[in-house]
Amino acid sequence: MTFLQPFAISSQFSPATSPTTGSTTGLTIGLTTGPTTGEEMTLSTLWFICDGSNLVVTGDCPTFPQAKTLESLGIAAVRTQFLGYLNGQPCVAAALSPAASLQGPFGLSHLRGLYGQVNEDLFAIAARAVQIVDWDRTHQYCGQCATPTIQLPTERAKRCPNCKLRQYPRLAPAVIMLISKGEEILLARAPRFRDGMYSVLAGFVEPGESLEETVTREVREEVSIEIQNIRYFGSQPWPFPNSLMVGFTAEYASGILTPEPSEIEDVAWFTKDNLPPVPGKLSIARKLIDWFIERQ
Numbered sequence: 241m242t243f244l245q246p247f248a249i250s251s252q253f254s255p256a257t258s259p260t261t262g263s264t265t266g267l268t269i270g271l272t273t274g275p276t277t278g279e280e281m282t283l284s285t286l287w288f289i290c291d292g293s294n295l296v297v298t299g300d301c302p303t304f305p306q307a308k309t310l311e312s313l314g315i316a317a318v319r320t321q322f323l324g325y326l327n328g329q330p331c332v333a334a335a336l337s338p339a340a341s342l343q344g345p346f347g348l349s350h351l352r353g354l355y356g357q358v359n360e361d362l363f364a365i366a367a368r369a370v371q372i373v374d375w376d377r378t379h380q381y382c383g384q385c386a387t388p389t390i391q392l393p394t395e396r397a398k399r400c401p402n403c404k405l406r407q408y409p410r411l412a413p414a415v416i417m418l419i420s421k422g423e424e425i426l427l428a429r430a431p432r433f434r435d436g437m438y439s440v441l442a443g444f445v446e447p448g449e450s451l452e453e454t455v456t457r458e459v460r461e462e463v464s465i466e467i468q469n470i471r472y473f474g475s476q477p478w479p480f481p482n483s484l485m486v487g488f489t490a491e492y493a494s495g496i497l498t499p500e501p502s503e504i505e506d507v508a509w510f511t512k513d514n515l516p517p518v519p520g521k522l523s524i525a526r527k528l529i530d531w532f533i534e535r536q
């Protein structure tokens with residue numbers, strides 16, 4: 241089946257192991273080595289300056305700051321991470337200094353709010369920047385012996401000079417699943433959802449589980465039914481802050497719907513003609529729901 245990830249890397253994506261072999265057009269990401277000094281930056285360097293899940297942008301039609309150096313922008317930032325190239329433009333992530341006060345054309349915009357406001361490539365890079373800056377910030381010290389860590393020059397990793405522990409960016413995989421029964425789909429409402437909204441079930445993968453086992457367990461735990469015909473649908477980076485959503489479809493097999501009250505406020509079967517409010521188009525949840533509706 242065809243599934244377009246909302247922030248998939250464009251078809252021009254060309255992974256490379258060093259900037260010298262990278263494509264000069266499109267997006268070349270996944271690099272760890274690039275310009276390391278202001279001298280090596282170009283005036284068109286794109287800066288993805290993060291404050292948690294917020295990014296520094298400029299203008300009503302938001303764009304990311306471009307400059308040779310952060311100093312020339314007048315923005316105080318700490319720690320930078322080279323991200324890669326977009327059409328030959330260096331892309332660099334930075335953490336906004338806690339003491340920084342944004343002035344002039346600059347403001348903060350939450351990553352979610354940038355979806356649809358900037359093009360897909362830029363959104364993908366911004367999402368990557370948020371995750372990498374979060375990892376950079378939270379791995380300044382060794383988790384085993386508390387020694388300050390050292391950034392490795394050739395890979396996205398930090399190494400402890402004392403006990404040699406290496407720490408890589410970690411993802412927390414989660415499954416998300418659309419359960420159908422004939423023309424109906426199962427939608428549930430969690431207490432944290434905005435008023436009236438329902439969505440498909442989801443949950444984090446536990447150590448030792450396959451993705452399919454997580455799907456089965458989460459459905460059983462949350463609504464007490466059994467499912468069958470679990471099939472992979474697609475996946476989506478979910479940088480809030482470091483997840484990867486893996487989507488599945490499945491069919492109802494048996495059991496009586498019984499919501500787990502600590503997680504599910506209400507659950508019911510819906511047809512395309514009586515859908516409640518559902519999540520926005522950014523999410524794979526919405527992609528799953530739209531996919532089902534379009535097949536009816």
Ligand SMILES: [Zn+2]
Pocket residue numbers: 382383384385386387400401402403404405
């Ligand atoms: Zn250590």
